[in-house]
Amino acid sequence: MAEAVRHVRLGxxxxxxxxxxxxxxxxxxxxxxxxxxxxxxxxxxxxxxxxRNPDCPEWMYLKGNPDGTGSRQAVHLNPSxxxxxxxxxESDKHKALKERVATVSERAGFSVEVEARSSTGKRVTDxxxxxxxxxxxxxxxxxxxxxxxxxxxxxxxAREDGxxxxxxxxxxxxxxxxxxxxxxxxxxxxxxxxTGNELLVSGGVRDADIDLCGRRDLFxxxxxxxxxxxxxxxxxxxxxxNLDKLVVGAAAGEWRSLEETDSRGRPMYYWxxxxxxxxYLNDRSGRRPxxxxxxDPGQGDVVTMKPRELDLDCNxxxxxGHRRPAGVPRDPRGAVVVDLGGSAGKKPGIIFNWNKHAAGxxxxxxxxxSGAFTRDQNGIPCHKTCAEDEAxxxxxxxxx
Numbered sequence: 001m002a003e004a005v006r007h008v009r010l011g012x013x014x015x016x017x018x019x020x021x022x023x024x025x026x027x028x029x030x031x032x033x034x035x036x037x038x039x040x041x042x043x044x045x046x047x048x049x050x051x052r053n054p055d056c057p058e059w060m061y062l063k064g065n066p067d068g069t070g071s072r073q074a075v076h077l078n079p080s081x082x083x084x085x086x087x088x089x090e091s092d093k094h095k096a097l098k099e100r101v102a103t104v105s106e107r108a109g110f111s112v113e114v115e116a117r118s119s120t121g122k123r124v125t126d127x128x129x130x131x132x133x134x135x136x137x138x139x140x141x142x143x144x145x146x147x148x149x150x151x152x153x154x155x156x157x158a159r160e161d162g163x164x165x166x167x168x169x170x171x172x173x174x175x176x177x178x179x180x181x182x183x184x185x186x187x188x189x190x191x192x193x194x195t196g197n198e199l200l201v202s203g204g205v206r207d208a209d210i211d212l213c214g215r216r217d218l219f220x221x222x223x224x225x226x227x228x229x230x231x232x233x234x235x236x237x238x239x240x241x242n243l244d245k246l247v248v249g250a251a252a253g254e255w256r257s258l259e260e261t262d263s264r265g266r267p268m269y270y271w272x273x274x275x276x277x278x279x280y281l282n283d284r285s286g287r288r289p290x291x292x293x294x295x296d297p298g299q300g301d302v303v304t305m306k307p308r309e310l311d312l313d314c315n316x317x318x319x320x321g322h323r324r325p326a327g328v329p330r331d332p333r334g335a336v337v338v339d340l341g342g343s344a345g346k347k348p349g350i351i352f353n354w355n356k357h358a359a360g361x362x363x364x365x366x367x368x369x370s371g372a373f374t375r376d377q378n379g380i381p382c383h384k385t386c387a388e389d390e391a392x393x394x395x396x397x398x399x400x
């Protein structure tokens with residue numbers, strides 16, 4: 001927010017702290033502007049946005065009572081423009097995250113510049129780290145919500161300046177996964193960040209995993225056709241990675257940014273290790289990632305790779321010492337009385353074991369007359385349930 005703004009159409013500077021805006025020859029100018037919508041290209045910022053980057057203006061609108069009473073201020077149409085002002089309000093958490101990234105990078109031996117400005121003034125990078133091989137890693141620690149067009153603009157400017165943008169946020173509302181290499185951390189505060197506690201990465205980082213084709217998707221990831229049954233490399237979310245290790249690893253080239261395309265054709269960015277990226281890209285291009293791989297499920301059904309020598313011996317029929325546990329003893333020839341869980345006054349029914357009884361063509365049951373495939377103990381066509389009901393009734397009469 002500001003109290004000075006440039007009126008582009010009239011070609012005058014407005015002082016909002018004065019009742020006449022500094023132009024007594026323009027009576028009613030404030031009321032006229034507050035009675036309508038101020039569009040982009042009409043009021044221009046006169047702060048650092050204007051002096052440092054005159055070719056890229058930041059436009060403003062007005063806030064205040066239409067009648068001119070009370071305070072009056074000019075506000076940026078693009079909230080992120082406040083980053084270009086020396087007196088811009090910066091949250092304590094944002095400062096702590098910048099200090100954390102700069103500190104761990106310097107301890108690892110990398111050159112660091114905080115609030116690095118480009119020569120044109122179009123870019124202000126939170127932390128610029130000069131990594132291995134001339135890599136310029138531009139860290140953006142975003143803690144507040146930002147519009148997608150603003151994110152795209154800042155990413156584009158950073159890439160044009162030769163930087164590799166790396167965005168980190170603890171705000172789920174910041175939508176950066178389709179625009180730039182990113183990492184998310186749980187919602188935190190300045191005190192937690194400054195005390196050196198772990199900032200575990202919860203999104204944007206992947207590990208390579210080996211699995212048989214068809215287990216995880218309906219299509220082969222290499223050919224996009226029916227599963228081929230071969231081993232493929234898949235990317236799974238990384239767990240337990242500290243943000244400090246990712247920051248240092250990205251500068252050292254150990255972690256690299258991988259760009260993929262999702263099912264809707266949108267780019268997706270992930271951080272993966274250099275080794276995993278090579279294996280993944282080799283697999284997707286049709287080359288085998290690692291020779292002689294076998295699945296070795298471990299704890300949590302995690303699939304790992306284990307090289308082995310080719311073994312031509314056949315172990316079929318070899319006694320392994322494994323025995324099935326003994327079953328519950330049961331006489332297969334006798335009737336088993338089972339309580340079916342009916343009412344208290346209902347007597348239990350009789351259940352036959354006819355597993356070894358003969359079966360034949362469908363013929364009339366000796367009891368109900370309907371077609372039956374099963375045969376009773378005498379070889380006569382009969383439904384098993386009909387025979388059980390008959391035996392239950394007979395037992396009831398004998399018991400009565």
